[in-house]
Amino acid sequence: MLRLELKAANKQLAEWDAELNQLHDRNGDLGLKVQMLEQEFEEVRRSREETKNSAPTVAEFPEPADLLNQLRAQRKKTRADRVDVEAILGLLGGQVVRAS
Incomplete structure (x- = not known):
């Protein structure tokens, strides 16, 4: 057992x-x-x-109105306006800016 x-x-x-x-x-x-x-x-x-x-870091751009004033100071007869500058900044920043 x-x-x-x-x-x-x-x-x-x-x-x-x-x-x-x-x-x-x-x-x-x-x-x-x-x-x-x-x-x-x-x-x-x-x-x-x-x-x-x-x-790359995100670029910081000046305000469109300031940039336009700088452009006009350098090129007196420019035909660009603030909306054009906003559109350019939008393209540079990868954003779509719509004119208002």
Whole structure:
């Protein structure tokens, strides 16, 4: 009777050992995946910083009326008006400016 109990206990231990090995294998794979994802994340973060640092800054333009006054000071006979200057600034800034 003790031999049967010992045999059953050994069988149960073997099953648990096999299950534990499977869990260790899976956990090892997950650890490797985590490391790979952390490396990928770090590369993307560095790339994003490089892109962010190399991206052109947004240009700031003077007010259309001021710009028009500067233009008229340099070119007395210009036919441009404030709406023209607003449209040009809109094109330079990537915006669509509609004349009002």
